[in-house]
Amino acid sequence: MARRKAARGVGPSDESLRIARTIVYYEACLDSEVPHAMARELWAHNMNSPFVAGEHVSVDAARLLEDRAVLGASQV
DSSP states (O other), X not given: OHHHHHHHOSSOOHHHHHHHHHHHHHHHHHSTTSOHHHHHHHHTSOTTSOXXXXXXXXXXXXXXXXXXXXXXXXXX
8 A cells, every 4th residue: 555655646635635625525514605506516516527617607606615625635
């Protein structure tokens, strides 16, 4: 396992990023300031890929969510 981790390089694993993105999604949806349309768009997002801007998700919001997910995943 150490060999696989060393070969992949430094940074969180894909699985830890997926979990962190899911947690960030739930935290965002629990925020009363997040509109229903944005929460629905985030819900439809594939948690295996980075958050991206869309019809109801701004570039800044997507960047903030992804930064929070990467930070959360790297703390494990």
